[in-house]
Amino acid sequence: MDPWREHHCEEIGRFIFCDNMLAMLDAFDSQDAVDDWIAFLDAVRASSIAFEHAKRPSSKIFGTVFHVLRTGKSLELIMASHKLLVDLEKHFPRVHLSGSDDSQPSSNSPSKLVVAEEAWSPIIFCQDNVTAAGEAGDKECGRPLDPSSFQLLIEELAGILTETQFESSNLKPLQNMLLFQYLVIALEGDFLPRNATMNWNMQRESLLNMLLGSRKTIYKGLVKDCMKVICQLSQFQNELNKYAEFKKSSESQSPKYRQTALFLALPEVVKNTCVSMEKLLVMIMGLDFSKKKADIEGHTIRADGTRTPAMDIILDELAYSEDVVPLFLQIFTEPKWKLEIVVQYLWKYITKPSVRTRKTSGSTYDSTFHGALRCFSNKTGTKGIIKKMGADVVQFLLAHGFQAQLSILAEENRYDNHAGDQEGRANALSDLCQMFISAFDSLRSTNQHMEILPIGKEALFTAATVISMKS
Incomplete structure (x- = not known):
């Protein structure tokens, strides 16, 4: 064995098999202990990732690094353990599609799902009759989180995003955010390959489905x-700016370095937590869609159970509190599902045209974003929509829906080089912009005292620019 590699293996062994390991874990705030654990993390990285044919670390090593992330009392330790876990997750995926990494996959041999059954997972599903004492003991020893602990983590995130939590250099909020980010990466790594198979039997066994x-x-x-965390994150960004001004005007007391380092780390951690929360919701909605499709095709079983689709819960929450609409849509950026949320929200309040007779194939209305825009073509329909939702909410929905539709069209155009299709999309884009501008003209003519919001002005400027470029 290479002497350099042998040194790191010995370093790992010194930590993993020492009798007082848990006692050392409790001594994180000692600088010597922090230095020792940083050396341990470096050794794990060197022995697991630095070599081309390195083997997956043992479950004990994974569990130890996970415990460092959950209970570390040093910012350096928390950040280093999180980065190591994320890198290990990418380097040693528990689930992947065979041939997905090949440079020239064969079209005649479809990819198969490969699952490392014995691989360590940060989320565990115990029997429901496990005693509370047993669960507590598992958590004390650094075992993976169970579903109730995962939900508790999100509840804590929803309750700790306040400025005062960080003035005292409390590392727990940042620690929880990094822990959540890692768990979403693990859920995503397990779910996406399964979802790509379009096989409900594979999706049923995903960590996400078992968790929910x-x-x-x-x-x-x-x-x-x-949803609550996503909305709070947008407000918390403003609080971080206020906190920055506070630190400039009043130098904080000790520990000065710890506060400064924490403050420097917060903006990026908050941003990534927001992205992770959106990914979780997108995965849940994707799972709901797959389950609905499997149910229609007769592939579900009684054990799959039933639950309210996440989309319905999101729409109910947005309708219950209209103040949440701008905050949620501002942060939620995934075009496909954002457009779906906007469209379904609009059609909850738009009066449906009368349906055809039984001999016809369906209703006379187009339940898409384009169809919703057409409902603003006359003052009567526009007045009714404003009365039900309010002018500001309508503006937010139309502007965000327009932005999402633009993103989808741009993405389609990027991957399709056929001249005919591109010309068709250019015409569709121009029609969309015309309809969007007409909808806002109808809003203004119906409610002359309505003030166009900044996001509405931005969207109108974009629409006018697209039309002028085509002409």
Whole structure:
């Protein structure tokens, strides 16, 4: 064995197999202990990732690094353990599609799902009859989180995003955000390959589906807390700016370095937490879609159970509190699902035209974003929509829906080089912009005292620019 590699293996062994390991874990605030654990993390990285044919670390090593992330009392330790876990997750995926990494996959041999059954996972599903004392003991020893602990983590995120929590150099909020980010990466790494198979039997066994279907998970509460965190994150960004001004005007007391380092780390951690929360909601909605499709095709079983789609919960929350609409849509950026949220919200309040007779194929209205824009073509329809939703909410929905539709069209145009299709999309884009401007003209003519919001002005400027470029 290479002497350099042998040195790191010995370093790992010194930590993993020492009798007083848990005692050392409790001594994180000692600088000597911090230095020792940083050396341990470096050794794990060197022995696991630095070599081309390195083997997956043992479950004990994974669990130890995970415990460092959850209980470390040093900013350096927390950040280093999080980065190591994320890198290990990417380097040693528990689930992947065979041939997905090949440079020239064969079209005649479809990819197969490969699952490392014995691989360590940060989320564990115990039997429901496990005693509370047993669960507590597992958590004390650094075991993976169970569904109730995962939900508790999101509840804590929803309750700690306040400026005062950080003035005292409290590392727990940042620690929880980094822990959540890692868990979402693990869920995503397990779910996306399964979802790509379009096979419900594979999707049923995903960590995400088992997490949401667990009796320890309060599903509706989980989705609502996810929305709450997303909305708070946008406000918290403003609080961080205020905190920056506060630190400039008044030098903080000791520990000065710890506060400064924490403050420097917060903006990026908050941003990434927001992205992770959005990814979680997108995965849940994607799972709901797959389950609905499987149910229609007769592939579901009684054990799959039933639950309210996340989309319905999101729409109910937005309708219940209109103040949440601008905050949520500002942060939620994934075009496909953002457009779906906007469209379904609009059609909840738009009066549906009368349906055709039984001999016809369906209704006379187009339940898409284009169809919603057409409902603003006359003052009567526009006045009714404003009365039900309010002018500001309508503006937010139309502007965000327009932005999402633009993003989708741009993405389609990027991957399609056929001249005919590109010309068709250019015409569709121009029509969309014309309809969007007409909808706002109808809003202004119906409500002359309405003030166009900044996001509405931005969207109108974009639409006018697109039309002028085509002409």
